[in-house]
Amino acid sequence: MNSSDISYLFSHYWSNFLYGTLSTIILSIVGTFGGLLLGIFLAFAQRIAIKKNTKWYQKGWRYLLKGFANFYSVLIRGTPMMVQAMIFKYGCQALGVNWNSIAPGVEVFDGWFYAGIIVITFNTAAYMGEIVKAGLNGIDRGQLEGAAALGLSPFQTLFYVSLPQALRNAIPTIGNEWVVNIKDSSVLNVIGVTELYFMSGQAANKNYMFMASYLIIALIYLILTLLTSLLLKMAERKMDGKKFSIPFFHYRPKKEASV
């Protein structure tokens, strides 16, 4: 490999890299925030209270929901996303669902892109469920009692008191999950999702310029993850009430000499 390979790939296959980058960004954003929404439901389900005085028919569905949420979380977090993607692919095939023919909305992406979004969203949901659950467990009992004493129902308490605080506290972890998704979406190439890794592979295979191609996407992944981290840091600083600024480049006034 020499440096001309890199410039050759860039000049002839820039659209491949751009398309792949856009796909990866969309996959990671939809996967992370869709996963967060599903994760909130998973966390709710895992925390359903089953008390002694709960009526038997309510107990039934509560156990079912709670059991399902726990099982889902263990199953998804205990298996690699690549394997999940393959099982999803062949599962769909067995059921006669053909993703090649499904392309809702934007026709820029083929059906497998949407399949990829489903896989990454449902995978992320399991992790987000744990993150939200930990956030909810961190809310002190006093506030819950305060809400109960005011007459708020358990659901209202969850919605207006616990969840906003849990999410606020979980922002760094949620952001981390986003960064992980930018990188891990690359495994979706196994089911033909046209993300960055897949698109660079096309360019590499045609020209036998593997090293150059993977160096390029390594750089793109690095830029994406760094930019995302920077964005998250800025958002956090904003939420802490500090002035809007770019981390790592703060202007620090010199301390004046004490008299």
Place this chain on the structure above:
Amino acid sequence: MSETLLSLTHVSKTFDGTPVVKDVSFDVKKGECIAIIGSSGSGKSTLLRCINRLEDVTSGQILYQNRDILSYPEKELRSKISMVFQNFNLFNNLDVLGNCVIGQLHVLHREKKEAEKIAMIHLQEVGLAERAHAKIAVLSGGQKQRVAIARSLSMDPDIILFDEPTSALDPEMVGEVLSVMKNLAEKGLTMIVVTHEMSFAENVADRVLFFDEGYIKEQGTPHFIFAECANPRLKTFLGHKENG
């Protein structure tokens, strides 16, 4: 004779076989301020929690306006019998006004504008109107407790239960909270106050109950409890308080 709002008959509460409140009976009349004193762990707070149904009684009965509290929907009961806690229990994600409005919006189903107006009236009453948009985290302990009181008042309750409202405060801040409570008592709000502030019990309360080991050992006017009563257990308790 004013009407009886709350009536407790032979109330007991047991936690895993350990009795905490034992055979407690008393009435609360409208406009009355009752102070409950007694050493820590004597069941005072548990009794308050039973009245608000944060705990359910093991045996006995609590009547609110001549109806068993168990027969009320929880929302209705808790909007009528409000509670102020030792550790304030304010919602950290909301500002001062938000804390006073949330219950009105979602329990009493008031319009937002109306709720905010009512909240501001009560914040004014506790002297915190100008801090309405402050975050809870920046308030002092005394201010937090006054917000908690305004939050309770905003629900227009018939009774407010105070569970050691000054125990978590610096000595400097105790005064500001007690003076708010004194004002409320003078305005005729029905209050049950679990407290270690003997001066409050002596000077503000209409009636004082002395709790010991889960029982009401003595009850009467502040003058009776603090000056006349000869119960040795009460004497020891008050003696410790004076010295300590």
